[in-house]
Every structure is written in C-alpha cells, then in structure tokens.
Amino acid sequence: MGWSVNFDDCHGNENVNFEVSHPAFIVDEDGSVVPLRDVTDSGSTLFIHGRTAFADDMVEIKIHGAPERRPQTLKEILGLGQSPAFMRTKRSLLAPPMFVPENQRAPFPKSIGKVISSEMPDNVVFKLTGEGADQEPKGIFYINKNTGEVLVSRSLDRERIAFYHVSTFSIWTREGM
Structure with a gap:
C-alpha cells in the first residue's frame, strides 16, 4: 500500500x-x-x-478495509490487573493527541477522540479545560463526563485561532458522594 x-x-x-x-x-x-x-x-x-x-x-x-480498533481500557493497554501481584495500582489517565481538520462541514458535534481512565467508568467524571473549552471562545470542545468522548461543536477557523491547547482531567468519585 x-x-x-x-x-x-x-x-x-x-x-x-x-x-x-x-x-x-x-x-x-x-x-x-x-x-x-x-x-x-x-x-x-x-x-x-x-x-x-x-x-x-x-x-x-x-483507510478502507482497516480492522476496527477494539476499545481498550488503560488497564488492558498497560497490562495491569492480569496478575494477583497487582493488588493496588495508581490511577492513570490516557489522553492521546487529537487532530481536528479546519473548516469541517456539518453535522456537528463530531467525535475527535476519547480519554481513557484506568478506573471503572462509573467512578470517574471527565472534564476539559483550556481555550475553546472553559476559556474563550468557550464551548468549541466538550467532553462526555461519563464516557470520556471528546467532541468538537463547530467548524474551526485556523486563521482566527491557529492552535488550541486543551487539557483533560478527571475526578474520581466514591459511591454515596
């Protein structure tokens, strides 16, 4: 190829x-x-x-004919939890670089990536911070707080803003909180 x-x-x-x-x-x-x-x-x-x-x-x-990627947890990617020797592990967050082409056409929102946590999804709340998320211009990027899916809400104009630097973080919750 x-x-x-x-x-x-x-x-x-x-x-x-x-x-x-x-x-x-x-x-x-x-x-x-x-x-x-x-x-x-x-x-x-x-x-x-x-x-x-x-x-x-x-x-x-x-890429036509490419095998679909099977979603993996961070534990699977890092090989954690496969042995009883790992009784306690540190929480980890994986947020790969996400690229968004300029002047995309509707429909919006469009998924641009996913943040993965080593914890169970129902114990984690995901958040975004930075230009285009919670800083001006607000609302361009947002995250599904439960799944970690990152979305763009509209077309980007690179002549107006060349680059966006958005960070993600997570809050681990306990039941009953």
Whole structure:
C-alpha cells in the first residue's frame, strides 16, 4: 500500500513540516507516507497536517478495509490487573493527541477522540479545560463526563485561532458522594 500527499504553498514549498496523527507514520521529503514499523492498529482514519510560513493545510485519509480498533481500557493497554501481584495500582489517565481538520462541514458535534481512565467508568467524571473549552471562545470542545468522548461543536477557523491547547482531567468519585 502506498500513499503520497501533495502540498503546495505557492512559494516553493520550502521547509514543509508534516505531522501525522498516528505516530507510526511519517511523510518523506517527496510526500510519501511511510510506516516506521508494521502497523496493525492504524484505525480507519489518518490526518496529515502540512505547514509552511505561507500555508497550513490538513488532509483526512480514510483507510478502507482497516480492522476496527477494539476499545481498550488503560488497564488492558498497560497490562495491569492480569496478575494477583497487582493488588493496588495508581490511577492513570490516557489522553492521546487529537487532530481536528479546519473548516469541517456539518453535522456537528463530531467525535475527535476519547480519554481513557484506568478506573471503572462509573467512578470517574471527565472534564476539559483550556481555550475553546472553559476559556474563550468557550464551548468549541466538550467532553462526555461519563464516557470520556471528546467532541468538537463547530467548524474551526485556523486563521482566527491557529492552535488550541486543551487539557483533560478527571475526578474520581466514591459511591454515596
């Protein structure tokens, strides 16, 4: 399987910086999308972000026939709880980088990722903080407090705000609180 991306900033494409939403891929100097290792967990979508001093663009690549990723708990990812030797573990939170293409079309809201906790979902409440969440412009990003699913509520205008830095945190609750 071979993919390539074409990027044209109308100024000679000098110093193009590409970012790929999956860490197992890079974009070569000729625009070829290259896997760094055997990839079995790419999911069904990759985002490639190209940027120079003159242009900034993102492409979404749909991978047809890719196996669906089975949702995993953080305990499964880290291999915790598989042995009685692990009687007590620290709580962990996994929030992977989330990429949102510019000028997406309706319908909204759109899911852009999921935060995973090592605790049981009914013991955790997820929250977002930062520009676009609880800081101006408020309400662009929000999180399902019970499932950890992160959503974008409208199209993004990168000319107005180039980057959003949103952080997530969780509150562990006890029954009866």
